[in-house]
Amino acid sequence: MLGNFVYSNPTKIYFGEDSLKGLYEELPKYGKNVLLVYGGGSIKKNGIYDKVMSILEECGKAVTEDSGVMPNPTVQKLYEGCKLARDSKADLILAVGGGSVCDYSKAVSVSAYCDTDPWEKYYLKMEDVDNRIIPVGCVLTMAGTGSEMNGGSVITNPEQKLKIGHVFGDNVMPKFSILNPVYTYTLPKKQMIAGLFDIMSHILEQYFSGTDDNTSDYVMEGLLKSLIHSSEVAVNNPTDYEARSNIMWIATWALNTFVAKGKTTDWEVHMIGQAIGAHTDATHGMTLSAVSIPYYRHIMPYGLEKFKRYAINVWNVSPDGKSDEEIASEGLTKMEEYMRRLGLVMNASELGVTPDMLEGIADSTLIMTGGYKILSREDVIAIVKESMNQ
Amino acid sequence: MLGNFVYSNPTKIYFGEDSLKGLYEELPKYGKNVLLVYGGGSIKKNGIYDKVMSILEECGKAVTEDSGVMPNPTVQKLYEGCKLARDSKADLILAVGGGSVCDYSKAVSVSAYCDTDPWEKYYLKMEDVDNRIIPVGCVLTMAGTGSEMNGGSVITNPEQKLKIGHVFGDNVMPKFSILNPVYTYTLPKKQMIAGLFDIMSHILEQYFSGTDDNTSDYVMEGLLKSLIHSSEVAVNNPTDYEARSNIMWIATWALNTFVAKGKTTDWEVHMIGQAIGAHTDATHGMTLSAVSIPYYRHIMPYGLEKFKRYAINVWNVSPDGKSDEEIASEGLTKMEEYMRRLGLVMNASELGVTPDMLEGIADSTLIMTGGYKILSREDVIAIVKESMNQ
Numbered sequence: 001m002l003g004n005f006v007y008s009n010p011t012k013i014y015f016g017e018d019s020l021k022g023l024y025e026e027l028p029k030y031g032k033n034v035l036l037v038y039g040g041g042s043i044k045k046n047g048i049y050d051k052v053m054s055i056l057e058e059c060g061k062a063v064t065e066d067s068g069v070m071p072n073p074t075v076q077k078l079y080e081g082c083k084l085a086r087d088s089k090a091d092l093i094l095a096v097g098g099g100s101v102c103d104y105s106k107a108v109s110v111s112a113y114c115d116t117d118p119w120e121k122y123y124l125k126m127e128d129v130d131n132r133i134i135p136v137g138c139v140l141t142m143a144g145t146g147s148e149m150n151g152g153s154v155i156t157n158p159e160q161k162l163k164i165g166h167v168f169g170d171n172v173m174p175k176f177s178i179l180n181p182v183y184t185y186t187l188p189k190k191q192m193i194a195g196l197f198d199i200m201s202h203i204l205e206q207y208f209s210g211t212d213d214n215t216s217d218y219v220m221e222g223l224l225k226s227l228i229h230s231s232e233v234a235v236n237n238p239t240d241y242e243a244r245s246n247i248m249w250i251a252t253w254a255l256n257t258f259v260a261k262g263k264t265t266d267w268e269v270h271m272i273g274q275a276i277g278a279h280t281d282a283t284h285g286m287t288l289s290a291v292s293i294p295y296y297r298h299i300m301p302y303g304l305e306k307f308k309r310y311a312i313n314v315w316n317v318s319p320d321g322k323s324d325e326e327i328a329s330e331g332l333t334k335m336e337e338y339m340r341r342l343g344l345v346m347n348a349s350e351l352g353v354t355p356d357m358l359e360g361i362a363d364s365t366l367i368m369t370g371g372y373k374i375l376s377r378e379d380v381i382a383i384v385k386e387s388m389n390q
Numbered sequence: 391m392l393g394n395f396v397y398s399n400p401t402k403i404y405f406g407e408d409s410l411k412g413l414y415e416e417l418p419k420y421g422k423n424v425l426l427v428y429g430g431g432s433i434k435k436n437g438i439y440d441k442v443m444s445i446l447e448e449c450g451k452a453v454t455e456d457s458g459v460m461p462n463p464t465v466q467k468l469y470e471g472c473k474l475a476r477d478s479k480a481d482l483i484l485a486v487g488g489g490s491v492c493d494y495s496k497a498v499s500v501s502a503y504c505d506t507d508p509w510e511k512y513y514l515k516m517e518d519v520d521n522r523i524i525p526v527g528c529v530l531t532m533a534g535t536g537s538e539m540n541g542g543s544v545i546t547n548p549e550q551k552l553k554i555g556h557v558f559g560d561n562v563m564p565k566f567s568i569l570n571p572v573y574t575y576t577l578p579k580k581q582m583i584a585g586l587f588d589i590m591s592h593i594l595e596q597y598f599s600g601t602d603d604n605t606s607d608y609v610m611e612g613l614l615k616s617l618i619h620s621s622e623v624a625v626n627n628p629t630d631y632e633a634r635s636n637i638m639w640i641a642t643w644a645l646n647t648f649v650a651k652g653k654t655t656d657w658e659v660h661m662i663g664q665a666i667g668a669h670t671d672a673t674h675g676m677t678l679s680a681v682s683i684p685y686y687r688h689i690m691p692y693g694l695e696k697f698k699r700y701a702i703n704v705w706n707v708s709p710d711g712k713s714d715e716e717i718a719s720e721g722l723t724k725m726e727e728y729m730r731r732l733g734l735v736m737n738a739s740e741l742g743v744t745p746d747m748l749e750g751i752a753d754s755t756l757i758m759t760g761g762y763k764i765l766s767r768e769d770v771i772a773i774v775k776e777s778m779n780q
């Protein structure tokens with residue numbers, strides 16, 4: 001039910017093939033010093049780096065580079081970035097990359113002027129921000145995480161074996177994000193489909209809760225149907241602008257808090273997936289795909305009505321002459337077939353999970369409430385085992 | 391197709407039964423002087439006025455009242471409001487009411503410090519705002535127009551027989567809006583269903599354009615299905631919180647620019663409906679309901695694929711063994727049945743349209759491009775005539 005909530009999302013989106021021009025609108029709003037954040041250097045190969053640098057120069061900015069942001073940005077990297085931001089007196093942090101680069105930039109933005117340890121304050125203790133925040137802008141090169149239009153920021157502490165996400169408020173959301181679907185064309189297929197399933201999982205984690213009549217569920221069904229259709233096109237033709245643009249826009253709306261309104265969520269697929277990630281270093285989206293079908297088959301009896309609705313509304317399952325269980329199950333079968341067509345990893349063994357890891361994975365899995373079933377430790381082990389056999 | 395666009399919507403929404411408390415968060419952000427704008431006084435009968443005034447006092451505000459905003463706010467009223475806003479040195483305009491009160495408040499916000507005639511500058515010439523803007527906040531008491539989360543503002547000049555809407559930019563959008571579904575409970579049934587169809591029409595005006603694969607269409611199908619379901623509940627039980635809250639939230643998202651992305655629109659149902667309104671002073675939503683089915687049957691052959699999709703995805707029409715025309719037509723029949731169940735006006739004669747008005751209505755109808763058919767003058771007359779016979 002749409003109970004009491006606040007919706008606030010001030011991020012300005014520039015979308016489309018010409019969207020980089022948005023920098024000319026935005027850059028003059030900030031001071032001279034820009035901290036340019038990016039990852040391993042793919043933006044130098046595909047030319048985006050040169051285009052961005054050229055506009056920064058045109059706008060008279062003094063640029064300090066903070067490169068080498070890793071897929072799971074570490075707390076050590078964060079400390080270095082904070083020093084760079086302070087030393088360069090950054091007036092704006094410009095993130096050019098995917099979700100990790102955006103997440104990291106938001107972490108630096110709240111941490112640079114934090115007078116205690118930001119890892120402890122913002123990630124371990126989840127405290128609110130009460131210090132100066134450096135504004136962040138994003139040029140997105142990958143669709144999936146939704147970080148371009150939310151306050152989320154995941155940071156990893158490898159020594160403590162902790163990977164923690166803090167969802168900050170609207171004061172930490174990017175001031176602007178540039179979304180050019182063409183920038184996603186060059187992504188390797190494996191990364192593209194992992195991102196696709198990350199998007200689908202974001203929607204499903206919110207969809208599979210509640211038994212009420214909530215507008216958010218109807219909107220999510222629309223987003224899912226559009227995602228399924230566009231992903232089948234994009235996987236065969238990665239340069240199909242229409243498909244890639246739909247996917248990029250769906251990724252943003254899957255996790256910018258709109259469809260979360262009125263929903264309780266346990267994010268349990270992410271919880272199990274992240275535990276597998278911690279033990280195997282496997283790609284995030286693939287850990288989600290490997291456990292999703294076993295997980296959903298496991299909880300289906302506890303949310304049967306919703307799984308039936310999912311089958312009919314999203315996967316066009318005909319209900320005629322079938323029991324609720326048959327309808328719901330057929331929906332998951334169609335989802336599985338779709339996932340196999342895309343080429344997603346369905347078996348946890350392929351991610352490096354071995355039987356001796358099962359106890360450890362169960363230890364690392366956070367058990368949340370808000371979904372159709374609060375998992376037991378045995379449930380988690382059974383789900384991962386099923387994934388290893390599918 | 392999702393081409394180049396900018397999405398920016400900074401309005402902060404406080405939603406739910408306790409949402410009025412959001413005033414405690416927002417009021418301290420502005421100076422002492424508040425211009426309180428409302429309509430004919432229903433907020434005094436239902437107690438909302440007292441609640442708002444009490445919070446304004448608690449927050450130490452000096453309140454100037456601007457009441458009597460009419461359903462179609464006039465330019466004369468606007469001039470008076472501008473003087474009140476200037477004389478009281480308003481730091482914030484607080485609109486308490488429905489779409490007209492919100493529209494009018496935005497008009498005052500951009501016009502109070504306009505050094506030429508605001509009617510000419512902002513409505514006749516549609517110029518951009520280059521003067522001081524007084525921030526606006528809304529407490530919504532009616533669901534329908536979406537004015538609570540967009541830059542739209544419609545003002546009427548009765549002497550010039552002109553009713554013009556200007557969609558201002560994100561700098562004019564309300565800074566915050568309070569959406570309490572309970573406030574809509576006391577609305578008379580006729581106004582409620584007129585508002586319901588206004589919402590549906592906003593979505594359909596955007597939906598029926600284009601032949602591409604656009605995520606916005608999928609989202610709109612979700613919004614339509616949720617609206618149809620919740621409206622059938624609310625019309626029988628006006629105090630069903632779940633239904634009224636879904637309706638209020640759908641109204642906001644139908645017209646806050648999200649679902650417009652990638653869509654061309656002609657808003658032709660509104661164009662004909664507004665022409666009828668100019669000649670009969672009929673309720674806006676009822677002018678839309680009276681012409682919608684004749685209009686859509688008229689343009690159906692030019693957008694057959696979309697009407698077929700609409701029938702299947704929104705109205706659950708089974709396509710088995712039917713021609714495209716039969717499927718599409720059955721969708722419109724189901725829509726008509728739904729409209730009659732709600733109790734909407736289907737026949738323009740009931741709104742006071744007489745045969746001698748037909749030429750005048752055609753004269754007053756703006757013909758727009760962007761839909762499936764650019765109407766001729768004869769088309770408009772035929773559509774209104776069909777409405778008079780249905």
